[in-house]
Amino acid sequence: MLExxxxxxxxxxxxxxxVDLRRRFGETLAADGISLKVxxxxxxxxxGPNGAGKTTTVRMLTTLLRPDSGTARVxxxxxxxxxxxxxxxxxLVGQYAAVDEILSGYQNxxxxxxxxxxxxxxxxxxxxxxxxxxxxxEPGKKAVKTYSGGMRRxxxxxxxxxxxxxxxxxxxxxxxxDPNGRAATWDIISTMTKGGTTVMLTTQYxxxxxxxxxxxxxxxxxxxxxxxxxxxxxxxxGKSTLVVHLDxxxxxxxxxxxxxxxxxxxPALRQNELVVQLNDLGQTxxxxxxxxxxxxxxxxxxxxxxxxxxxFFELTGKNRAQEGLAA
Amino acid sequence: xxxxxxxxGESTFIPSRASGLGKTLDEIRVFVWRxxxxxxxxxxxxxxxxxxxxxxxxxxxxxxxxxxxxxxQVVTADSAAFYRSYLIGGIFVQSVVFMSITTAVGVVSDxxxxxxxxxxxxxxxxxxxxxxxxxxxxxxxxLGITVMALCGLLVGWGARxxxxxxxxxxxxxxxxxxxxxxxxxxxxxxxxxxxTAQAIGFTAIFxxxxxxxxxxxxxxxPVWLRTFAEWNPVSAMVQAVRELFGNVxxxxxxxxxxxxxxxxxxxxxNPVLATLxxxxxxxxxxxxxxxxxxSQGKDR
Ligand SMILES: Nc1ncnc2c1ncn2[C@@H]1O[C@H](COP(=O)(O)OP(=O)(O)OP(=O)(O)O)[C@@H](O)[C@H]1O
Ligand SMILES: [Mg+2]
Numbered sequence: 001m002l003e004x005x006x007x008x009x010x011x012x013x014x015x016x017x018x019v020d021l022r023r024r025f026g027e028t029l030a031a032d033g034i035s036l037k038v039x040x041x042x043x044x045x046x047x048g049p050n051g052a053g054k055t056t057t058v059r060m061l062t063t064l065l066r067p068d069s070g071t072a073r074v075x076x077x078x079x080x081x082x083x084x085x086x087x088x089x090x091x092l093v094g095q096y097a098a099v100d101e102i103l104s105g106y107q108n109x110x111x112x113x114x115x116x117x118x119x120x121x122x123x124x125x126x127x128x129x130x131x132x133x134x135x136x137x138e139p140g141k142k143a144v145k146t147y148s149g150g151m152r153r154x155x156x157x158x159x160x161x162x163x164x165x166x167x168x169x170x171x172x173x174x175x176x177x178d179p180n181g182r183a184a185t186w187d188i189i190s191t192m193t194k195g196g197t198t199v200m201l202t203t204q205y206x207x208x209x210x211x212x213x214x215x216x217x218x219x220x221x222x223x224x225x226x227x228x229x230x231x232x233x234x235x236x237x238g239k240s241t242l243v244v245h246l247d248x249x250x251x252x253x254x255x256x257x258x259x260x261x262x263x264x265x266x267p268a269l270r271q272n273e274l275v276v277q278l279n280d281l282g283q284t285x286x287x288x289x290x291x292x293x294x295x296x297x298x299x300x301x302x303x304x305x306x307x308x309x310x311x312f313f314e315l316t317g318k319n320r321a322q323e324g325l326a327a
Numbered sequence: 328x329x330x331x332x333x334x335x336g337e338s339t340f341i342p343s344r345a346s347g348l349g350k351t352l353d354e355i356r357v358f359v360w361r362x363x364x365x366x367x368x369x370x371x372x373x374x375x376x377x378x379x380x381x382x383x384x385x386x387x388x389x390x391x392x393x394x395x396x397x398x399x400q401v402v403t404a405d406s407a408a409f410y411r412s413y414l415i416g417g418i419f420v421q422s423v424v425f426m427s428i429t430t431a432v433g434v435v436s437d438x439x440x441x442x443x444x445x446x447x448x449x450x451x452x453x454x455x456x457x458x459x460x461x462x463x464x465x466x467x468x469x470l471g472i473t474v475m476a477l478c479g480l481l482v483g484w485g486a487r488x489x490x491x492x493x494x495x496x497x498x499x500x501x502x503x504x505x506x507x508x509x510x511x512x513x514x515x516x517x518x519x520x521x522x523t524a525q526a527i528g529f530t531a532i533f534x535x536x537x538x539x540x541x542x543x544x545x546x547x548x549p550v551w552l553r554t555f556a557e558w559n560p561v562s563a564m565v566q567a568v569r570e571l572f573g574n575v576x577x578x579x580x581x582x583x584x585x586x587x588x589x590x591x592x593x594x595x596x597n598p599v600l601a602t603l604x605x606x607x608x609x610x611x612x613x614x615x616x617x618x619x620x621x622s623q624g625k626d627r
Binding site: 084115143 | 350353354357360361364365368369440441442443444445446447448449450451455623
């Protein structure tokens with residue numbers, strides 16, 4: 001595979017390939033060695049809390065920001081050396097709407113069409129098609145500064161689809177949309193992916209990544225902390241947990257002494273619950289038996305299955321804790 | 328090759344591979360269109376280039392003009408009429424120099440808008456956005472100069488050195504405008520806030536235009552100020568414009584022995600050439616810095 005990508009990168013089956021991208025802003029390492037591989041035609045989710053470095057990564061991949069070090073190829077072209085070739089093949093919906101506030105919605109779309117090299121009548125036709133598709137025909141003649149947040153977001157999305165780019169970057173595309181707007185956005189994006197478009201999206205909504213992304217990278221503090229399909233991540237990281245409700249009868253000390261011997265990791269106290277990570281079923285049976293012998297009621301014990309939330313908080317929360325220890 | 332094909336009822340467009348001068352010029356045209364399309368929605372932007380110079384012509388022309396005479400002359404109705412002609416050249420240059428501020432303010436607002444990110448992510452030449460802004464500003468400046476020239480004609484100004492010189496005078500103003508616009512585009516990218524751009528502009532440009540021959544002759548200024556004023560590029564520009572429009576005193580006060588003779592600095596002896604040099608120097612510096620700053624991106 002390596003030899004092949006070196007020889008004919010343009011025909012490789014990776015739409016995006018980033019190797020060790022780094023970018024610093026003053027003291028902040030916004031991207032601290034990001035490496036990603038996004039297969040052509042797939043939907044890739046970049047998941048992370050505020051300030052994780054999602055936008056920084058997207059801005060580097062879309063040629064808006066130069067990496068301090070590291071390389072990346074988008075559509076087979078180097079993001080620094082062949083920036084113009086990259087730009088011919090991408091669409092970007094940034095975290096903040098990138099539209100001209102003073103122009104009307106129609107004028108915005110017309111402008112983008114002309115800049116892509118369409119002539120006047122092609123650009124006009126395309127602008128009207130998009131206004132119709134995004135339900136903006138009526139406000140299309142008004143200045144964008146009079147638009148609501150959702151209308152602006154839709155126009156922004158439309159502006160990214162003036163030409164159908166093979167690779168689409170979406171930085172938190174549904175932030176600030178109502179459920180209707182969110183559903184409509186996802187509709188449009190899934191139409192695009194059915195047509196073969198590669199999509200990289202960032203999100204803080206776990207369900208969104210879980211539901212739409214085939215491949216997810218969780219990033220935190222500028223580093224990829226986990227990568228895989230949603231199922232793989234859940235299987236690998238989101239271990240099921242056993243929760244013991246504590247009361248006067250079943251005290252923390254009692255519960256701990258019953259569980260300690262079997263638990264894979266030290267059980268954690270959460271309010272009046274003791275949370276035990278489970279590794280396998282056999283172990284689970286032993287823990288339940290030990291707890292029963294210590295006097296626990298059955299309705300004091302329950303087992304919770306891993307969700308994407310658990311994965312997310314386990315990854316990013318753990319990181320923070322380690323940092324706290326190091327400090 | 329670009330092409331338009333129909334898929335599922337919608338047109339799909341594959342952006343062209345073409346690059347080069349033709350494409351860049353087309354992009355610049357689109358950006359000029361964009362900037363000019365802003366004007367109907369924010370007409371107040373034009374006030375800077377029209378209303379302000381008219382105020383200056385009227386205030387200076389009639390308020391100060393009634394008390395200002397050329398060195399060695401006494402104040403009369405004639406001297407007041409001449410002063411108004413004399414003043415117009417100064418105000419032409421002043422308003423053209425102020426275009427650096429209006430351009431900078433426009434660029435700051437541009438850069439603050441997220442739309443710049445979209446332009447940066449499009450397959451277009453790096454200079455198109457800036458070129459479009461420069462030419463649109465030039466249009467605005469041209470409008471300002473036209474309004475001022477008309478206003479000048481009403482108060483007795485005229486181009487009195489022939490048609491060719493008058494054309495050269497306006498061309499020179501356009502050149503100065505372009506150099507100032509380039510500087511404005513650079514400064515506009517340095518600051519984050521339109522008010523800052525305005526403050527920097529006014530702090531730099533008010534002293535430059537006032538400590539010059541734009542409003543009064545330099546001859547009677549204190550020596551330190553006179554030295555500064557006569558080397559000030561604004562003075563060479565004003566002098567060049569006055570000569571090309573034929574708005575210099577009929578009698579040279581120094582030659583006539585009305586004021587002590589002295590050597591004028593080179594830029595005032597050769598004002599047109601000096602102005603051309605200033606245009607090239609300031610324009611090149613401004614353009615180079617502006618393009619470099621833009622290609623570095625706003626996060627640098
Ligand atoms: N232009 C900048 N100047 C200084 N610091 C920056 C800049 N851009 C990003 N940062 C810093 O880099 C870090 C990563 O920011 P980034 O915007 O990439 O995060 P994010 O994952 O997109 O967060 P969010 O979910 O809030 O959008 C943050 O600590 C941020 O403060
Ligand atoms: Mg972000």
